[in-house]
Amino acid sequence: MPSAPFVVPPLLLIVILLVSAVAKLRDPGDTGAVFAMLELPKVLLRLKAHRLLPYGELVVAALLLLLPGGWYVVAATLTLLVFLAYLVVVARALTFPYPLICGCFGELGLGWITRRTLVRNTLLLAIASVTWVDALLRHGPDDGVLGRLQHLGDGWWWLAGVALAVLTTGLVLLEGDPPIALPAEDDGEYVPVPVPYGVVDGPDGPGALWRLTPTAARFLVFYNPVDEVVDDLVGRLPSWQEQLGPVVVHLVGPAEWSVLSRHHPDLGQLLLGDPDGETRRRLGVGDLPGAVLLGTDRYLAGGPVTGLDDIDDLVAAAAEEIHAATAPAP
Numbered sequence: 001m002p003s004a005p006f007v008v009p010p011l012l013l014i015v016i017l018l019v020s021a022v023a024k025l026r027d028p029g030d031t032g033a034v035f036a037m038l039e040l041p042k043v044l045l046r047l048k049a050h051r052l053l054p055y056g057e058l059v060v061a062a063l064l065l066l067l068p069g070g071w072y073v074v075a076a077t078l079t080l081l082v083f084l085a086y087l088v089v090v091a092r093a094l095t096f097p098y099p100l101i102c103g104c105f106g107e108l109g110l111g112w113i114t115r116r117t118l119v120r121n122t123l124l125l126a127i128a129s130v131t132w133v134d135a136l137l138r139h140g141p142d143d144g145v146l147g148r149l150q151h152l153g154d155g156w157w158w159l160a161g162v163a164l165a166v167l168t169t170g171l172v173l174l175e176g177d178p179p180i181a182l183p184a185e186d187d188g189e190y191v192p193v194p195v196p197y198g199v200v201d202g203p204d205g206p207g208a209l210w211r212l213t214p215t216a217a218r219f220l221v222f223y224n225p226v227d228e229v230v231d232d233l234v235g236r237l238p239s240w241q242e243q244l245g246p247v248v249v250h251l252v253g254p255a256e257w258s259v260l261s262r263h264h265p266d267l268g269q270l271l272l273g274d275p276d277g278e279t280r281r282r283l284g285v286g287d288l289p290g291a292v293l294l295g296t297d298r299y300l301a302g303g304p305v306t307g308l309d310d311i312d313d314l315v316a317a318a319a320e321e322i323h324a325a326t327a328p329a330p
Contacts (some may be wrong), residue, residue, distance in 0.1 A: 009131045010064055013079055016124065017061035024054035040089075042204075050206075057082070064131075069138075076128075076135035083128040087121040094118060195298045198279030200272040201257045209279060210298060217247040217301065218294045219318070220272070221311065222280050225253055225263060229308060233289050234264065236308070243319040247293070252280070293318055 035050045044050070060082055063075035093113045198209040212218050219240065223233055234251070241249045250272045253260045257273040264271055274280050283292050285304045291311045293302035305314045 006130075006134045009127045009134070010076070010079075012127055013083075013124075013131060014061045014065050017057045017064075017079075017082075021054035021057035021061070024050075024057070046205075072138065073132075073135045076132040080125075080128045080132045083121070083125045087118075087125050090117050090121045193300055195294055195300060196282040198274075198282050200252065200274055200279055202272055203257060203261075203269060209294075212250075213294050213296050213298055215296075217296050219244055219247050219249045219291060219315070220252050220283070220294065221249065221289060221291045222252045222274070222285050223289045225255070225260070227288060229289065233308060234267075236312070237267075237270075240311075240315045243315050245319070245322055247318065247322070254280075 035044060060075070060078050064072075064079050067075045090113060094115070195209060195213065199206050200209055200212075201207075221233070221237070221240075223230060227233075237249060237251065248270070250270050251260075251264070251267060252272045252274050254275065254277055255273055256275055257271055260271045260273055261268065280290070283300075283304055285292060285306065287306040289308060289311065290304055290306040291314060292300060292304045293314065295301035302314050302318050305311055
């Protein structure tokens with residue numbers, strides 16, 4: 001009779017692959033941003049590997065669950081290679097001179113890549129290795145995961161206990177969404193807050209919002225292409241850019257960059273996409289048009305504000321601060 005304990009490792013891997021795939025499908029932009037932040041070969045983004053990855057995880061999970069006998073070894077080998085690749089990527093990320101965000105499970109596992117991430121992925125690789133060795137020792141028609149589940153007998157009680165422990169641990173460790181940035185007022189003074197994690201789509205594909213700010217402060221203007229004020233808004237962009245000087249002004253629309261660029265081909269690099277509106281929501285921009293000013297220190301330097309008049313006021317206030325900071329000393 002099949003041994004119940006050795007059916008647990010592949011079941012855990014199947015659940016992990018399913019959770020990872022569903023999370024990535026819910027937030028495909030996050031996966032693309034992680035590809036960009038990890039400086040993986042750009043050909044992967046051009047081939048839409050970040051969009052294909054969750055489907056690959058679903059396929060591997062299905063093979064691991066369904067393939068019997070000798071084919072089960074193939075499925076276990078694919079699973080081992082997947083988790084080995086993930087471990088290599090995490091280990092490489094730790095060699096970077098700056099911290100990186102891990103989106104291994106979409107927003108569900110969003111956080112900094114640390115040595116703890118490396119330990120977690122090492123553990124997952126160890127579980128995949130146990131599964132692979134166990135698969136090498138089993139060649140019967142019922143030696144796949146599904147076949148062994150059908151012959152567990154009393155082992156189901158043991159397996160149910162493990163599943164309950166895993167579920168309880170997951171609920172305890174589950175984190176919510178990253179916080180939304182809402183600047184506070186302290187005795188009338190603007191209190192900056194950290195720029196939240198977000199993803200925007202640009203000419204080079206999706207990327208993390210944080211990658212924009214180290215090179216220059218950014219003034220993000222969110223808009224609706226079908227709004228009646230859109231022509232007025234686009235007409236004010238040159239004036240805003242002139243007033244803000246070194247701050248780069250971006251027009252951020254609710255679609256992918258390739259779609260927005262067809263409507264505004266003259267804006268090119270200054271266009272950014274926020275297809276699902278998630279980045280706008282995290283920045284606290286409610287109604288459209290709205291704007292925020294991101295500083296090079298990864299803190300909000302102004303906003304959020306909504307409405308053309310309030311955006312004009314924010315530009316004027318920011319321009320005054322920039323002029324005061326850059327003016328020669330008397």
